Amino acid sequence: MSVTTDMKRNEQIKKDFKEKMDYDELLNCMRCGFCLPSCPTYIETKGNEAASPRGRIALMKAVVDGKMEPDEDFEAQLSLCLGCRACEPACPSGVKYGHLLEQALDILQTKKKYSPPVKMFRSLIFNQLFPHQSRMRGLNGLLWFYQNSGVQKVARATKMTGIVGKHLSTMERVLPSIASPKQLKNRPSHVEAEGVVKKKVAFFSGCLMDTMFMETNDSTLYLLKKANCDVVIPQTQNCCGALHAHSGEMDTAKELAKKNIVAFEEGEFDHIVSNAGGCGAVLVDYGHILKDEPKWKQRAEAFSAKVKDISEILLDVGLPEMELDPQIITYQDSCHLRNVQGTFSAPRKLLQSIKGTQFMEMKDADQCCGSAGTYNIIEQEMSMQILDHKMAKVDEVKAATIVTANPGCLLQMKLGVEREGKQKTMKAVHIVDLLAEAVKYKEKQLQKV
Amino acid sequence: MLTKEVRGKLVDIVGGENVKDSQQDLIVYSYDSTPDYQAIPDAVIKPRNKQDVSEIVKVCNSHGVPIVPRGSGTNLCAGTTPLEGGIVMIFNHMSEILEIDDENLTITVQPGVITLDLIEAAEAKGLFYPPDPGSMKISTIAGNILECSGGLRGLKYGVTRDYVIGLEFVMPNGDIVKTGGKLAKDVAGYDLTRLMVGSEGTLGIITEATLKLIPIPETKKTMLALYDSLEAAGNTVSKIIANRIIPATLEFLDQPTIQVVEDFAKIGLPTEAGAVLLIEQDGPAEVVERDIEKIAEICRETNAISVQIASTPEEGAALTAARRTALSALARMKPTTILEDATVPRSKIAEMVRAIEKIAKENDVQICTFGHAGDGNLHPTCMTDARDKEEMKRVEKSFEEIFKKAIELGGTITGEHGVGVMKSPYLSWKVGETGVDAMFAIKQAFDPNNIMNPGKIFAKDTRKRVVVEK
Numbered sequence: 001m002s003v004t005t006d007m008k009r010n011e012q013i014k015k016d017f018k019e020k021m022d023y024d025e026l027l028n029c030m031r032c033g034f035c036l037p038s039c040p041t042y043i044e045t046k047g048n049e050a051a052s053p054r055g056r057i058a059l060m061k062a063v064v065d066g067k068m069e070p071d072e073d074f075e076a077q078l079s080l081c082l083g084c085r086a087c088e089p090a091c092p093s094g095v096k097y098g099h100l101l102e103q104a105l106d107i108l109q110t111k112k113k114y115s116p117p118v119k120m121f122r123s124l125i126f127n128q129l130f131p132h133q134s135r136m137r138g139l140n141g142l143l144w145f146y147q148n149s150g151v152q153k154v155a156r157a158t159k160m161t162g163i164v165g166k167h168l169s170t171m172e173r174v175l176p177s178i179a180s181p182k183q184l185k186n187r188p189s190h191v192e193a194e195g196v197v198k199k200k201v202a203f204f205s206g207c208l209m210d211t212m213f214m215e216t217n218d219s220t221l222y223l224l225k226k227a228n229c230d231v232v233i234p235q236t237q238n239c240c241g242a243l244h245a246h247s248g249e250m251d252t253a254k255e256l257a258k259k260n261i262v263a264f265e266e267g268e269f270d271h272i273v274s275n276a277g278g279c280g281a282v283l284v285d286y287g288h289i290l291k292d293e294p295k296w297k298q299r300a301e302a303f304s305a306k307v308k309d310i311s312e313i314l315l316d317v318g319l320p321e322m323e324l325d326p327q328i329i330t331y332q333d334s335c336h337l338r339n340v341q342g343t344f345s346a347p348r349k350l351l352q353s354i355k356g357t358q359f360m361e362m363k364d365a366d367q368c369c370g371s372a373g374t375y376n377i378i379e380q381e382m383s384m385q386i387l388d389h390k391m392a393k394v395d396e397v398k399a400a401t402i403v404t405a406n407p408g409c410l411l412q413m414k415l416g417v418e419r420e421g422k423q424k425t426m427k428a429v430h431i432v433d434l435l436a437e438a439v440k441y442k443e444k445q446l447q448k449v
Numbered sequence: 450m451l452t453k454e455v456r457g458k459l460v461d462i463v464g465g466e467n468v469k470d471s472q473q474d475l476i477v478y479s480y481d482s483t484p485d486y487q488a489i490p491d492a493v494i495k496p497r498n499k500q501d502v503s504e505i506v507k508v509c510n511s512h513g514v515p516i517v518p519r520g521s522g523t524n525l526c527a528g529t530t531p532l533e534g535g536i537v538m539i540f541n542h543m544s545e546i547l548e549i550d551d552e553n554l555t556i557t558v559q560p561g562v563i564t565l566d567l568i569e570a571a572e573a574k575g576l577f578y579p580p581d582p583g584s585m586k587i588s589t590i591a592g593n594i595l596e597c598s599g600g601l602r603g604l605k606y607g608v609t610r611d612y613v614i615g616l617e618f619v620m621p622n623g624d625i626v627k628t629g630g631k632l633a634k635d636v637a638g639y640d641l642t643r644l645m646v647g648s649e650g651t652l653g654i655i656t657e658a659t660l661k662l663i664p665i666p667e668t669k670k671t672m673l674a675l676y677d678s679l680e681a682a683g684n685t686v687s688k689i690i691a692n693r694i695i696p697a698t699l700e701f702l703d704q705p706t707i708q709v710v711e712d713f714a715k716i717g718l719p720t721e722a723g724a725v726l727l728i729e730q731d732g733p734a735e736v737v738e739r740d741i742e743k744i745a746e747i748c749r750e751t752n753a754i755s756v757q758i759a760s761t762p763e764e765g766a767a768l769t770a771a772r773r774t775a776l777s778a779l780a781r782m783k784p785t786t787i788l789e790d791a792t793v794p795r796s797k798i799a800e801m802v803r804a805i806e807k808i809a810k811e812n813d814v815q816i817c818t819f820g821h822a823g824d825g826n827l828h829p830t831c832m833t834d835a836r837d838k839e840e841m842k843r844v845e846k847s848f849e850e851i852f853k854k855a856i857e858l859g860g861t862i863t864g865e866h867g868v869g870v871m872k873s874p875y876l877s878w879k880v881g882e883t884g885v886d887a888m889f890a891i892k893q894a895f896d897p898n899n900i901m902n903p904g905k906i907f908a909k910d911t912r913k914r915v916v917v918e919k
Contacts, residue, residue: 027784027835032482033523036587037563047541047561049522055477062476067489073473092777093786 009113013070016107017063021100026061028095029054035087035097040368041080044385050077053087053097060104070108078104080382082375083246084335084368085281089342098340099288102245109248126249130207130239131256137184140211144178174414179214191221191231198228198317200269204260204307206279207239213407219436220275220310226439227317231273237263242282242336245289246373257286258296261303272303275310275432277334277406278373280341283307309337310432311346311405322438323355323445329434330362330399332369332390332413334406347405347431354438360397364390369404371412383412384419391416394426402428451491451536455512459494459536462504467495467542478537481522481529482584483871484785485835490517490531497542499617499625499656506654506900507623509536515903518650520561520592523584525788526869528596528649532904538654540589546570547657553631554662555614560591560655567660577665579606582865583776591655597647599865604823605695606663608865610646615659618645621652621896631659644891649867650902652895666731669697670741671765674726674753675719679703682724683799684751686822689728690795692747694740698729699823700772703802706779706817706830707771713778716770722754726822727772729765775819776830783815783832789848791855792864795825804854805829812847814840826864852878873908 035053036042042052049055056077062068078101085098114122129135146152156173187210191203201224209217224231241256243249260283264272274280282289287301329351338344344366352359370376370386394402394416402417404410413428420426451459451470459468470492480487491514496502509516515535522529531537540561547557549570556571556578564585571578581600582588588598594616599608615629628641645652676682682701689696702710702725711718718725726748730740741758748756759765780786793801802818805827809816820828829851833844852862852875862868862875877885889907892899 024784030482030484030780030786031480031522032780033521033584033587036521037565047521047539047544049477050473052477058477058480059473068472068476071472073471077473093780094777 005113010070013107014063014066016110017060017070017104018066020107021060021064021103023064025096025100026057026064028093029057029061029091030093031058032092034092035090038086038090038367040082040084040086040370040386041382043367044382044389051080053091056081057095057097057100060100075108078108080379082335082368082370082372082386084372085339086335086367088339096288102248102250105246105248106250107248112248122247126244126247126252130243131252133207133210133238136207136211136239137181140178140184141181143175143212144180147175147178148180174411174418176213176215178212183214184211187233188221189233189235191225191233193228193230194225195228197230199271199313200230200232201271201273201313202264202267202269202306203231203233204237204240204264204272204274204279204283205233206274206276208407209276209279213410213430216275216407216430216433219430219432220273222436223310223314223319223432223439224273227314227319229313229317230269232267232269234263234266240279240282241289242278243373245282245285250289253282254289254293257282257289257300261286261296261299264303264306265299270306271308271313272306273310273313274307275405275430277309277337277341277343278408280307280309281336284341307341309341309343309346309405311350312343314435315346315349319350319353319435320439321355321442322353322435323442324357324434324438325441326356326358327400328358328360328398329354329401329403330360330394330397331365331403331431332362332409333366334404334409335368335372337405338366347403350431350435351403354435355442357401360399362393362397362399364393369409369412369416371406371408373408376408376412376415387412387416387419391420395420400426401434402426403431403434404428405431451514452512455508455514456492458508459492459505462508463494463496463501467497469493469495478519478522478539479531481519481524481527483525483527483530483869484787485841486527486530486532486870488530488532488534490537491534492536494536494538495542496538496540499619502538502619502654502656503623503625505536505538506619506621509900510622510898513898513900515900516654517902518591518595518654520589521563521584521587523588524592524596524867524869525790526596526649526863526867526871528867528869528902528905529592530870532870535900535903540591543656544589549574549576549662550631554664555631555659556662557615557657557659558590559657560589562590564588564590564593571662572665575665576662578612578660578662580609580612590658590660594646594655594658595648595650596867597865599821599824599826601698601700601821603821603826603865604699605697610643612661613642613646613658614661616642616645616655617657618653618655621898621901625656626653629659647867649869649905651892651905652901654901666697668734668737669729669731669762669765670737670759671727671729671768672741672745672748672756672758673768673771674728674745674748674757675722675755676724676726676753678723679802680799681752682726682822685726685748685753686798687796688747688751689744690823692743694730694743696728696740696744696823697731698727700727700820701725701798701822702727702771702775702819703806703817705806705815706775706819709782709817710771710774710778713781714770714774716767716774718771719754725771726753727769729769772819779817779830779832783834785833785835787831787833787844787848789829789831789851790820790826790864790866791829791851791860791862792824792826793855793858793860795823797858797860798822798825798827801825801827801855801858801860805851808847808850808854812843812850814843814847816847824864825860849875868906870905873906876906876908
């Protein structure tokens with residue numbers, strides 16, 4: 001990039017920061033520092049103020065105030081933020097840090113000159129792939145082919161996977177076993193309660209969840225059925241837009257939000273159920289995302305008000321008795337489920353009610369695992385540092401099962417197990433998969449008697 | 450900007466990685482928790498040990514470079530804002546707990562240890578470090594010592610100064626001085642330990658501290674009392690103390706605060722109540738039981754409209770919700786929150802709060818008051834917008850009147866936040882011109898070149914914050 005285009009970009013960014021950043025929200029930070037101990041990057045950098053929420057807000061404000069150039073350090077510092085939003089519950093002033101970060105990334109994004117390959121990759125992911133469920137299925141088909149055709153075996157045996165880097169090759173190993181294209185085609189649109197209907201709900205199936213993590217979606221529907229919920233699965237829904245909102249692709253995020261709002265306006269139900277913390281956090285934020293569009297604002301807020309995490313619903317309506325083989329279970333919070341949706345006790349209560357097992361709370365379970373959307377690919381070094389510290393906490397409670405509530409966290413924790421070489425003694429699972437297993441286990445026990 | 454020579458010398462001492470002066474580093478160490486204060490330093494430096502500190506100070510002293518020692522930047526008097534530039538010194542590399550001594554009941558720490566980590570380390574050994582400033586989750590111990598932080602337990606257990614028994618610090622000329630020790634009694638010369646406590650970084654830099662610990666109280670019980678009027682609550686406070694009971698915590702909220710808290714947290718506080726008292730007692734179970742019963746009786750005698758006693762720790766936590774959410778509730782109302790700490794003898798609390806109400810009304814500003822009723826340390830908190838210059842003038846005028854009233858009632862301009870820049874124009878109101886002179890003589894003796902945190906405690910001729918001509 002030439003010096004002049006660089007300067008032009010800089011000027012445009014400064015202008016955009018002045019015009020687009022929510023200055024009231026920036027001022028709302030009273031710099032008390034209560035957020036610092038909650039921030040994983042502040043902790044991991046051993047107390048670098050610039051890597052804290054208070055510091056990042058000060059940096060954003062300095063750019064708006066014209067006290068600072070939006071230089072490389074600035075962009076790198078915002079990129080280093082996990083976006084876990086652990087700072088929000090800790091903030092006495094209620095600063096919406098997540099919104100500020102999104103605004104800043106959105107500005108930097110639109111002005112960003114990527115190298116052609118990166119540009120193509122981003123366009124592929126954000127515009128061509130995630131917004132289109134049929135294409136997500138297509139990609140899934142490729143992965144399925146990879147896993148089931150013998151290509152995987154050959155690739156692993158010849159260490160071909162190593163070409164993409166050590167980290168991605170480990171990632172490749174922890175991917176769930178993929179459902180076949182045929183299975184994907186026959187997704188249900190309605191599931192009936194097993195007994196007398198207690199609640200009517202709509203299921204937000206998610207793009208990744210309904211392809212790569214299809215089994216988890218099946219477990220979710222199974223549990224809802226067992227809990228006597230009538231479930232509709234609107235067929236015109238699509239990706240929630242979380243990845244887009246967090247990566248500065250706000251326009252696409254808005255389009256996706258609108259499509260989902262329309263998809264869930266038909267039919268009668270009390271709640272919209274999500275089983276991925278990351279999706280849920282964006283779904284409850286549609287009101288904010290569309291706040292500047294008068295036609296949509298109210299509809300978005302009505303949508304968001306209905307969104308609930310699966311664990312809240314299951315705890316509320318109640319599950320049949322559960323049991324599993326003796327094991328120590330621990331729970332890793334999904335940041336967005338905890339910090340944005342405020343759900344943290346429901347999953348723990350559900351896990352504690354599984355007979356035969358012992359629930360152990362690990363230290364700092366509320367701290368990010370380092371997955372954070374695409375963070376573990378973009379900011380690998382920090383992500384792995386966080387993960388290794390996380391695994392040490394898992395080891396402290398001697399857990400055999402690490403439960404998560406979001407696909408990103410699940411893959412990350414699986415990666416953690418791999419990195420420690422503990423695949424034989426330790427596993428990471430999504431909460432609904434474990435609960436479904438526990439319900440089935442107990443049913444079998446009862447049948448034996 | 451630092452000269453090439455000075456920068457080079459600093460890099461020689463601590464290494465390049467510990468001298469930070471990128472745009473980003475300078476911005477994020479340009480502020481603390483004090484609203485509306487910001488000043489860019491020339492560099493940020495991270496010493497690794499006391500020798501580093503000593504060498505850095507020598508360089509700065511010979512070149513006249515200001516030094517601002519900074520913990521986590523949570524103070525409320527602009528004490529760590531580098532008003533005159535220079536270097537901000539941070540202690541990330543000096544944050545170890547060095548020793549907990551079971552026999553002498555002391556803890557020895559490096560300056561950068563987080564207060565809560567220290568408290569938890571002591572508790573793990575069945576010991577207790579009582580000072581609990583509001584920011585203890587993130588504040589550093591040296592920050593607490595240099596500001597002499599208080600907290601909720603001040604009435605019964607005292608404040609930071611009551612627990613500092615030994616220090617190691619670097620003088621502004623680079624000399625390393627050791628004071629006190631693991632000693633309950635020590636009268637060897639001037640009490641330099643006490644002099645350093647609350648000196649706000651103007652006399653030297655703490656490199657190690659030895660603190661007194663006490664046995665941890667066995668149990669704790671919490672109660673909440675509601676009143677029609679502030680005066681009734683004031684009577685309760687006076688009567689509790691007159692009955693020779695010293696509660697561990699004795700906190701209050703005034704009516705405007707109650708309304709804001711209820712509006713925000715919806716915890717069922719009657720908004721028509723004139724005041725709320727939150728009372729906690731700790732100690733052996735039978736003593737706690739007896740005290741709490743007696744206090745409840747006093748509350749009723751002094752016309753409390755309701756008295757709730759928690760029977761479990763969970764219920765206790767619920768009762769403290771009103772007090773705990775006070776700051777959050779207030780901070781959410783307006784962009785700028787100014788939290789002050791005027792303090793009066795406890796018998797004057799009701800009178801002081803009434804005066805604050807009147808001052809707020811007269812100046813047409815919004816001030817809610819809550820705080821430590823037991824030790825008379827009030828937190829009149831103003832919700833405003835720093836961008837509204839006209840209103841800010843009225844805010845400043847109000848606080849000036851509040852400080853004046855506090856002194857009239859035998860109180861002080863600051864109970865636990867420190868003078869810093871915020872209150873330097875008012876220092877002579879409290880200690881008199883001769884008092885300021887005496888303090889300045891000490892400052893000059895220690896720091897003739899005025900490199901240590903310049904611009905703090907002692908006001909310049911131009912009194913920036915005074916807007917009302919007297």
